[in-house]
Structures are given as structure tokens and as C-alpha cells.
Amino acid sequence: MNALLAIVPAVTLLVAVAGLARLIRETQEENQRQRQRATVNYITSTIQRQHELYSAMHQDTSFAAKASVVASAEFHQLTSYFGYLEYLAAAVNMRIFDGEVVSRTIGSRIIRAYETFREWMETERRRLNNNTVYEELDILVADLRERRDQRNAVQKPAE
Known part of the structure; x- marks a missing residue:
């Protein structure tokens, strides 16, 4: 009987630990769903604002050249769009927003804008004498490319 009484606290502890582990997992899953x-x-x-800015940038073949003029409307449009992307990137990088959702919904658009206006971003960094401008976007784009490459690798049949 004494042996059984000695086992009861250990079993109770195991049940409590298992319950706590389940609660932690469920909380993490709920946090992921909320994110x-x-x-x-x-x-x-x-989405409407994104579309307006993105469309304006890609409809005019000379947009990048016009955006290089600091006081121009195109400069302000591009600055606004990249400000939006930088904010979104910071939120993803800090795990406030979900990177997989961004990747699957607007990831290609972000990568395309980044590649198209990469030279403009570098010029802005030099003009502002600040290499950290759009730093969050650099990190996000690298992550988006990696996610895209992983999805493409899974979708390709083995040879």
C-alpha cells in the first residue's frame, strides 16, 4: 500500500505536465491563427492602396527615372509604397504578421517591386547616408525568395 501511495504523486505530476504541454501547444496554435x-x-x-501604388509604378516605363527626382510625384509615390512595404516587412520580421500568409498572397509582388526598384533603394540609402533604410525589406525579400524556392522544389517532380 505504501508503494502505491508513493506512486500517486508521481503520476499526478506526470498528468499535470502532460496537461500543461497540451495547453502550451494549443496556445501557440491559437496565437498562430490570430497572427x-x-x-x-x-x-x-x-489592398486598394497597394494596387494604386503598384499599378502607377508599373504602367509608366519611365517611372523609375521620374522617381529619381526627389520632389517629383513619382518619388513620393515610390517612397509611400516602399514605406508600406518596410512597415509590413518589419511586422513580419518581428512575427507580428505571418510570413507564410504574406508569401502566398503578395510575396511575388513584393519581390518584383524590390527587384525593379533595387537601384532606387540603393540611391536613397546613399542620398540619406543611411544603410539601414529598407533593411527590414531586405530581410523579408530574402525570406520570401527562400519560401518560394522551397515551394518550387516540392512542386517539381523528382528526376
Whole structure:
């Protein structure tokens, strides 16, 4: 009987630990769902503005040249769009927003804008004498490329 009484606290402790582990896992899953929901809400609430800025930049073949003039309307449009992307990137990099949701919804658009206006970004860094301008976007784009490459590797049939 004494042996059984000695085992009861150990079993109780194991049950408590298992319950705590399950609670932690469920909390993490709920946090992930909330992060995904917040990301989708942000993207959908800003989609019209994104579309307006992105369309303006890609409809005019001389947009990049015009945007190099600091006081121009194109400069302000590009600065606004890249400010939006930098904010989004910081939120993803800090795990406030979900990177997978961004990758699957607007990731290609972000990568394309980044590649198209990479020279402009470098010029801005020099003009402002600040190498950290758009630093969060650099990190996000590297992550988006990696996610895209991983998805492409999974989708390709083995040879």
C-alpha cells in the first residue's frame, strides 16, 4: 500500500505536465491563427492602396527615372509604397504578421517591386547616408525568395 501511495504523486505530476504541454501547444496554435488572421486583415484592408501604388509604378516605363527626382510625384509615390512595404516587412520580421500568409498572397509582388526598384533603394540609402533604410525589406525579400524556392522544389517532380 505504501508503494502505491508513493506512486500517486508521481503520476499526478506526470498528468499535470502532460496537461500543461497540451495547453502550451494549443496556445501557440491559437496565437498562430490570430497572427494569420491579423495579416490577412491588414493585407485586405490595404489592398486598394497597394494596387494604386503598384499599378502607377508599373504602367509608366519611365517611372523609375521620374522617381529619381526627389520632389517629383513619382518619388513620393515610390517612397509611400516602399514605406508600406518596410512597415509590413518589419511586422513580419518581428512575427507580428505571418510570413507564410504574406508569401502566398503578395510575396511575388513584393519581390518584383524590390527587384525593379533595387537601384532606387540603393540611391536613397546613399542620398540619406543611411544603410539601414529598407533593411527590414531586405530581410523579408530574402525570406520570401527562400519560401518560394522551397515551394518550387516540392512542386517539381523528382528526376
